[in-house]
Amino acid sequence: MDWVETLVVVLHVVIAVALVGLVLIQQGKGADAGAAFGGGASQTVFGSQGSGSFLTRVTTLLAVVFFVTSFTLAIFAKQRAEVAGEAGIPVVQESAPAAPSEGAASGGDAASESEGGESDLPELE
Numbered sequence: 001m002d003w004v005e006t007l008v009v010v011l012h013v014v015i016a017v018a019l020v021g022l023v024l025i026q027q028g029k030g031a032d033a034g035a036a037f038g039g040g041a042s043q044t045v046f047g048s049q050g051s052g053s054f055l056t057r058v059t060t061l062l063a064v065v066f067f068v069t070s071f072t073l074a075i076f077a078k079q080r081a082e083v084a085g086e087a088g089i090p091v092v093q094e095s096a097p098a099a100p101s102e103g104a105a106s107g108g109d110a111a112s113e114s115e116g117g118e119s120d121l122p123e124l125e
Helices: 002-025 035-044 053-086 110-115
Strands: none
Touching: 002 053
């Protein structure tokens, strides 16, 4: 099962890089060749869809595959966490907040605690 997860991670990274590249290659709505001749009529040079319909479709397909791989990786992570929890391995350790010592609460300093105050720390033998 580990090789499937590795394959999905590699595919996820490759698709992410390809998506970034495709988005950077594509031009905005007003950046078509017709924009130099009249601003608002830029869509009329290449028709109503412009010249980027192929890149738009490829970007859409890659985005869908990216979301599928993201969802798959989330499922793998959930399964791994459940297995670790069943095995008794703590997934996240929560630590209790430290209670202030009596000397610190009453305004005493460390010297007064070491002289007669009790400490929460175990004594070394």
